[in-house]
Amino acid sequence: MRWGRRPAALEEAPSVERTGIELRDVVHSYGDRTVLTGVSLTLTERRVGVIGANGSGKSTFARLLNGLVLPTEGTVLVDGLDTATRAREVRRRVGFVFQDPDAQIVHPTVAEDLAFGPTNQGVPADEIERRVADVLDRYGLAGHRDHPAHLLSGGQKQLLAIAGVLVMRPERIVFDEPTTLLDLANARRVARVIEELPQDVVVVSHHLELLDGFDRVLVFEDGRVAADGPPAETVPWYTARMG
Amino acid sequence: MQSLYRPGNSLVHRVPAGLKLALLAALGVGLFLTGSLPVVAGAVVLVVAVGLLAARLPWSALLVQVRPVLIWLAVLLAFHVLVTDPRTGAVAVLRLLALLVAAAVVTATTRVTALVAVVERLASPLRVVGVRPARIGLVIAMTLRFIPLVADRAARVREAQAARGASRVGLGIVVPLLVQVLRMAATVGEALDARGADDAPARRRLARAAS
Numbered sequence: 114m115r116w117g118r119r120p121a122a123l124e125e126a127p128s129v130e131r132t133g134i135e136l137r138d139v140v141h142s143y144g145d146r147t148v149l150t151g152v153s154l155t156l157t158e159r160r161v162g163v164i165g166a167n168g169s170g171k172s173t174f175a176r177l178l179n180g181l182v183l184p185t186e187g188t189v190l191v192d193g194l195d196t197a198t199r200a201r202e203v204r205r206r207v208g209f210v211f212q213d214p215d216a217q218i219v220h221p222t223v224a225e226d227l228a229f230g231p232t233n234q235g236v237p238a239d240e241i242e243r244r245v246a247d248v249l250d251r252y253g254l255a256g257h258r259d260h261p262a263h264l265l266s267g268g269q270k271q272l273l274a275i276a277g278v279l280v281m282r283p284e285r286i287v288f289d290e291p292t293t294l295l296d297l298a299n300a301r302r303v304a305r306v307i308e309e310l311p312q313d314v315v316v317v318s319h320h321l322e323l324l325d326g327f328d329r330v331l332v333f334e335d336g337r338v339a340a341d342g343p344p345a346e347t348v349p350w351y352t353a354r355m356g
Numbered sequence: 357m358q359s360l361y362r363p364g365n366s367l368v369h370r371v372p373a374g375l376k377l378a379l380l381a382a383l384g385v386g387l388f389l390t391g392s393l394p395v396v397a398g399a400v401v402l403v404v405a406v407g408l409l410a411a412r413l414p415w416s417a418l419l420v421q422v423r424p425v426l427i428w429l430a431v432l433l434a435f436h437v438l439v440t441d442p443r444t445g446a447v448a449v450l451r452l453l454a455l456l457v458a459a460a461v462v463t464a465t466t467r468v469t470a471l472v473a474v475v476e477r478l479a480s481p482l483r484v485v486g487v488r489p490a491r492i493g494l495v496i497a498m499t500l501r502f503i504p505l506v507a508d509r510a511a512r513v514r515e516a517q518a519a520r521g522a523s524r525v526g527l528g529i530v531v532p533l534l535v536q537v538l539r540m541a542a543t544v545g546e547a548l549d550a551r552g553a554d555d556a557p558a559r560r561r562l563a564r565a566a567s
Contacts, residue, residue, distance in 0.1 A: 176546070179550065181546050181549060181550060201552075201554065204549065204550060204552060205552070208550070209546075209547075209550040211543060211546070211547055211550075213540075213543065215505055215540070216540050216543035216544050217543075217544075217547040217550075217551075218501065219494075219497070219498050219501055219544065219547065219548065219551070220468070220469070220497050220498075220501055221468050221497060221500045221501045222361065222467070222468065225467065225468060225469045225497070226501075228469070229551055230551040230552055233551060233552035233553055233554075234552050258363075259361055259363045259467070262501065263501070263505055263508070277551065278550075278551075281551070281552065
């Protein structure tokens with residue numbers, strides 16, 4: 114089992130044993146439409162990729178991991194915390210980056226948006242200031258601190274969305290197709306950012322090159338895990354399957 | 357407001373947002389209580405001086421908010437010249453101009469978060485009837501954030517319809533835009549959950565980073 118370097122805030126948090134994310138016989142349906150069936154697995158790896166055709170259940174799977182979506186049947190446990198009953202604690206531990214950053218950025222200006230998550234967590238103002246300054250600097254957004262978020266480029270918006278999660282200091286981050294809306298240069302930049310993150314990551318993506326060097330890749334097909342293993346095995350299997 | 361704030365460290369920037377809004381309100385009441393041309397003309401000079409000298413704002417920061425209503429000020433003046441008298445028209449126009457410039461100075465020197473915090477404080481008595489002031493503040497901030505975004509989506513729908521031969525878009529934009537906005541609203545709701553909006557303390561403590 115390989116763990117990444119842990120974010121500082123979590124080292125100060127009350128300790129919950131890190132046992133990974135476990136799904137037990139998970140089924141999820143939207144009304145009559147079942148999108149995930151009988152998913153049972155445990156994620157303990159540092160970098161996990163999730164691939165599959167549109168509608169295969171990838172995004173629902175990703176949302177299950179931090180309690181944004183609750184299983185219709187079965188259980189999802191994050192370090193032993195049930196997402197159905199301990200959702201707030203789970204979301205503090207598992208951050209989520211959406212495909213469309215415009216839907217994730219909720220405040221008019223960059224710095225204000227970055228402060229939103231930690232303010233909700235009750236982080237002291239001076240600590241928020243420090244964290245915001247840190248991520249602005251780290252992601253080349255320092256000059257955009259007071260800029261309106263809607264005037265940023267697509268790549269900058271995605272970086273802002275990632276930074277907005279990082280300032281909350283989660284120990285895992287789930288990315289739902291983070292590069293789908295980006296051009297090649299920005300997609301590569303975001304890929305580098307993900308690669309350098311100290312947190313454990315789960316990345317849902319259609320960009321298979323993004324998963325190079327990952328520890329494990331899950332292939333979803335019709336709501337089931339059709340393949341599960343290192344990318345050297347699963348990615349070629351998936352590529353062949355797609356024709 | 358979403359793009360009108362000008363970072364700075366002037367005296368006006370440092371004045372608390374609540375005081376600025378109170379002064380703006382007092383100015384509004386005062387200007388409507390007086391009918392004196394020299395007083396309202398003096399008020400215009402004063403607020404322009406505050407904006408340019410005390411707040412160290414460029415002309416453009418004031419003009420950007422005044423320019424869109426200049427035509428209406430001209431119409432108002434013409435109306436008074438025709439119906440009442442030029443002096444009354446001048447007072448009415450200068451009164452509005454002073455308020456517009458004053459509002460421009462406030463928005464250019466105050467972060468949205470600080471203004472939202474004032475609204476939250478003003479709404480705090482409503483807590484006794486179950487209203488959460490932090491939610492009101494969040495709604496205001498999100499409104500300011502999403503106005504340009506929805507406008508952008510509307511422009512895209514218009515372009516898509518034009519590209520497919522629609523010569524006049526009109527009401528045809530409503531349904532596709534509504535579908536897009538509702539879809540986005542669902543994701544925004546998830547994002548608020550993911551970013552701990554439900555975890556917000558009962559009395560929201562706004563970060564200095566954004567105040």
